[in-house]
Amino acid sequence: MKKAIVLAAFGSRHDNAVASLARITECVRRAHPETQVCVAYTSKTIRGHMARAGEAVESVPDALDRLLAEGVTHVAVQSLHLIPGTEFHGLLELANERMLRGGFSRVEVGFPLVAGEAGVDRVVDAILAEALHGRSEHDAVLFMGHGTKHDGNVYYDCLHQAFQARDKAVHMGAMEAEPGIDTIIERFTGSGVKRVYLLPFLFGAGWHAARDMVGEEATSWKTRLEDAGIECVPVLKGAGEYDALVDIWLTHLDDAMRRLSRC
Ligand code: CO
Numbered sequence: 037m038k039k040a041i042v043l044a045a046f047g048s049r050h051d052n053a054v055a056s057l058a059r060i061t062e063c064v065r066r067a068h069p070e071t072q073v074c075v076a077y078t079s080k081t082i083r084g085h086m087a088r089a090g091e092a093v094e095s096v097p098d099a100l101d102r103l104l105a106e107g108v109t110h111v112a113v114q115s116l117h118l119i120p121g122t123e124f125h126g127l128l129e130l131a132n133e134r135m136l137r138g139g140f141s142r143v144e145v146g147f148p149l150v151a152g153e154a155g156v157d158r159v160v161d162a163i164l165a166e167a168l169h170g171r172s173e174h175d176a177v178l179f180m181g182h183g184t185k186h187d188g189n190v191y192y193d194c195l196h197q198a199f200q201a202r203d204k205a206v207h208m209g210a211m212e213a214e215p216g217i218d219t220i221i222e223r224f225t226g227s228g229v230k231r232v233y234l235l236p237f238l239f240g241a242g243w244h245a246a247r248d249m250v251g252e253e254a255t256s257w258k259t260r261l262e263d264a265g266i267e268c269v270p271v272l273k274g275a276g277e278y279d280a281l282v283d284i285w286l287t288h289l290d291d292a293m294r295r296l297s298r299c
Pocket of ligand 1: 182
């Protein structure tokens with residue numbers, strides 16, 4: 037039995053996200069010193085940018101091909117995505133396809149950050165334990181998630197409900213889906229919110245945070261909130277920078293490693 041771990045991230049060229057990914061990779065290497073650990077990017081676009089910059093990063097299928105050629109028999113592919121959407125389900129399909137094709141004895145996929153009903157509570161508790169203190173009565177905290185057309189989008193609303201059950205001032209929205217910024221602004225103006233702490237619910241505070249969250253364009257969340265008369269305090273801290281969230285990803289990897297050994 038020769039094991040390997042593939043950390044499957046969406047991918048980013050942004051310093052914050054790259055640093056977070058390097059840190060989580062280091063944690064995984066320390067926790068599994070006997071096992072080869074490699075990083076792969078699931079975004080074809082980002083892999084293209086990396087290749088053009090002379091810093092090519094493997095895709096997950098390419099990493100699996102290479103590991104198979106190196107004689108690896110058991111692979112845990114750990115999703116570093118936030119919710120189970122297109123990328124995570126793509127990893128499940130890939131793992132199934134590789135198992136059917138033969139070669140590997142086993143390929144297991146570790147869950148993304150938010151996994152299942154209990155996962156929502158766990159993530160929300162972890163974030164609130166590290167979240168902002170010293171807020172005043174008319175302040176709110178707003179997380180900007182990515183959003184997806186995939187059914188997994190339902191998790192953003194689940195996270196919002198879980199935040200609300202603990203702290204009415206904390207909200208979760210999505211950039212490319214509902215609950216979007218229009219819905220959120222309506223809610224804020226209706227409840228007299230004067231100031232908002234704005235944070236990304238993304239692996240890293242990278243391109244989307246810089247452009248869609250705090251960018252100068254008329255469509256960024258910061259501009260939209262300010263146009264609605266709400267002061268904005270951006271906090272550029274990605275999910276990969278919360279120790280408690282990294283711990284959740286590491287637990288999902290432990291589960292995948294356990295499944296890997298059970299055959
Ligand atoms: Co995007």
